[in-house]
Amino acid sequence: MDRRALFFLGAAAVSAALYPATDTQHRWVCLALAVVYTVLAVGSALDAWSRQRRHPARPGPRARKGQEAGSGSS
Secondary structure (H helix, E strand, O other): OOHHHHHHHHHHHHHHHOOOOOOHHHHHHHHHHHHHHHHHHHHHHHHHHHHHOOOOOOOOHHHHOOOOOOOOOO
16 A cells, blocks of 8 residues: 555544544544545555556557657658
8 A cells, every 4th residue: 555545544543533532622623634634545545556557558658759750660
């Protein structure tokens, strides 16, 4: 798993752990932060997963070098 995703999951766990120790009028902050950090963790994990996948239909930038339009190669 991505390091950013692990950080965000850890921050969500800390925010959730602080929920009982927080004043009742400010508990929504801990809950909101836990939800936001969880969403960020999922987004970061999906980003890392999509970057690691291979796209066989799309060649990478290194495969396209020298294949510009008008290069004259036949």
